[in-house]
Amino acid sequence: MNAFFASVEQKANPLLRGKPIIVCGNPEGRSTVATASYEARPFGIKAGMSLGEARRRCPQAILVEGNPSKYVYTSLQILDILQEYSPRVEPFSIDEAFVDLSGTQRLLGPALRVAKSIKWRIRKELGLTCSMGIAPNKLLAKLASGMEKPDGLVVIPKEKVSQVLNDLPVDRLCGIGQKTTKILNRLGIFTCCQLQRYPLKNLESLFGKNGLALHNIASGIDQSPVSYYFSEPKAKSMGHDLTLEKDIYDRSELKIVLLQLCEKVARRLRKGRYRAKTVGLVLRYKNFTTFIRQKTAHSFLDQGKQIYYYAEKLLEKFNLSLGIRMIGVRVSNLTQGLQELSLFPWQEKEAALTKAVDNINDLYGELTIFWANRFKTPFQST
Amino acid sequence: MKNLVEERIKVLVGFLGDKIIPLRFSWKGRTIKIKEITYSWKDRQGISPLHHFTVSDGQNLYEICYNPILSHWTLAKIECE
Numbered sequence A: 001m002n003a004f005f006a007s008v009e010q011k012a013n014p015l016l017r018g019k020p021i022i023v024c025g026n027p028e029g030r031s032t033v034a035t036a037s038y039e040a041r042p043f044g045i046k047a048g049m050s051l052g053e054a055r056r057r058c059p060q061a062i063l064v065e066g067n068p069s070k071y072v073y074t075s076l077q078i079l080d081i082l083q084e085y086s087p088r089v090e091p092f093s094i095d096e097a098f099v100d101l102s103g104t105q106r107l108l109g110p111a112l113r114v115a116k117s118i119k120w121r122i123r124k125e126l127g128l129t130c131s132m133g134i135a136p137n138k139l140l141a142k143l144a145s146g147m148e149k150p151d152g153l154v155v156i157p158k159e160k161v162s163q164v165l166n167d168l169p170v171d172r173l174c175g176i177g178q179k180t181t182k183i184l185n186r187l188g189i190f191t192c193c194q195l196q197r198y199p200l201k202n203l204e205s206l207f208g209k210n211g212l213a214l215h216n217i218a219s220g221i222d223q224s225p226v227s228y229y230f231s232e233p234k235a236k237s238m239g240h241d242l243t244l245e246k247d248i249y250d251r252s253e254l255k256i257v258l259l260q261l262c263e264k265v266a267r268r269l270r271k272g273r274y275r276a277k278t279v280g281l282v283l284r285y286k287n288f289t290t291f292i293r294q295k296t297a298h299s300f301l302d303q304g305k306q307i308y309y310y311a312e313k314l315l316e317k318f319n320l321s322l323g324i325r326m327i328g329v330r331v332s333n334l335t336q337g338l339q340e341l342s343l344f345p346w347q348e349k350e351a352a353l354t355k356a357v358d359n360i361n362d363l364y365g366e367l368t369i370f371w372a373n374r375f376k377t378p379f380q381s382t
Numbered sequence B: 001m002k003n004l005v006e007e008r009i010k011v012l013v014g015f016l017g018d019k020i021i022p023l024r025f026s027w028k029g030r031t032i033k034i035k036e037i038t039y040s041w042k043d044r045q046g047i048s049p050l051h052h053f054t055v056s057d058g059q060n061l062y063e064i065c066y067n068p069i070l071s072h073w074t075l076a077k078i079e080c081e
Helices: A004-012 A051-057 A070-084 A111-126 A138-145 A158-165 A178-186 A192-197 A200-207 A210-218 A251-271 A304-316 A347-366 A371-375
Strands: A020-026 A034-038 A062-065 A089-093 A094-097 A132-134 A152-156 A238-246 A274-285 A290-301 A324-336 B003-018 B019-027 B030-033 B035-044 B049-058 B061-067 B072-079
Touching: A004 A034, A004 A070, A004 B035, A020 A051, A020 A152, A034 B049, A070 A094, A070 A111, A070 B035, A094 A371, A111 A132, A111 A152, A111 B019, A132 A138, A138 A152, A138 A158, A152 B072, A158 A192, A192 B072, A200 A210, A238 A251, A238 A274, A251 A274, A251 A304, A251 A324, A251 A371, A274 A304, A274 B049, A290 A304, A290 A324, A304 A324, B003 B061, B019 B049, B019 B061, B019 B072
Parallel strands: A020 A062, A132 A152
Antiparallel strands: A020 A034, A089 A094, A238 A324, A274 A290, A274 A324, B003 B019, B003 B072, B019 B030, B035 B049, B049 B061, B061 B072
């Protein structure tokens, strides 16, 4: 989708149409840009940029507080439309999806006609535009979809793959990020063609098993299938971050936020019937340097207090005198469906209490019951 | 300018298949005729589904919300130019 959150807000509010808008967290506080409308993009505003920086670049931009439930609902509407064309629809993010049209030609006609029909329906039913790419695999389709924005439709036929990839900068391909690009650039590799020609052995010695993956990416090879919408992949990790309203120097103040984040992560774990063994703490200092530390527990965890126990220990290792701007909690090393037996009666009591709290929050909505220390600090999620 | 209201309102609606179409609503003794539904979406508050609509009377933009479990409508926000 094109500037998805911003386009939804402009559709919902005619007063925002044709104007530079920025969808963000709390516009009054410190948050980051979630999406900028196309009118705001010429000013250099990009997702992830701090709101302060965005304001400096485009003072006339209108700040709109994001409404995640609106975007999730719209995303599901789009997936419903896509599923009318193929059973193989794989969401890639809230505003991106892959559709396998390899077996629908006889029923629906050529892929180009189907793509035009999908674009037309999304525009007619939801009032939004999207860019689409048609190609022999997911890697190239993703590349094609980004070639013409907004409202584009690009086809990369099999016979033109090598021509398209020839002079393409390596960082344009999905799977080659900033860090990898830097390393490749140091080796004198700037284009896909140069990466294809670079000896595979050398790539493998530098990047391990990812060496072959990089070689394949540069050659436009991607054999991963488009999975079914409902075959949701198992989560590998979960986390929540929070950009603080003001820089925090005080450990006890930060611990209050930390407990809330741990509870939020734990609630997500329990909802998916996951348990985690590794807890990570992310801290971003006032000067934007970011550090992460993690610790592996002796048993699997799904309670906020349990996760907090490890996160608090990790926090002790950080020096807070520089001021903390963002804090995040991550859990990984997940298992699903595992139920460990409690050895002590108090563990059973705690589990029963958590279950009761979860039931109440399920019935009446999130945060009907929450930790009382939440009242002590502003808690604004990003 | 955006104002949070969160007040109970009475809404006259029509139906198009299973779609709810708000037509007009009364608020503070005034009847506001809806000229355009600019957006609609659904979410939940606990077990209650909530139907949200952003609607325009040609001048102002309103966000109204229907809770089918409690059978009530709320005017959530008003935005004036």
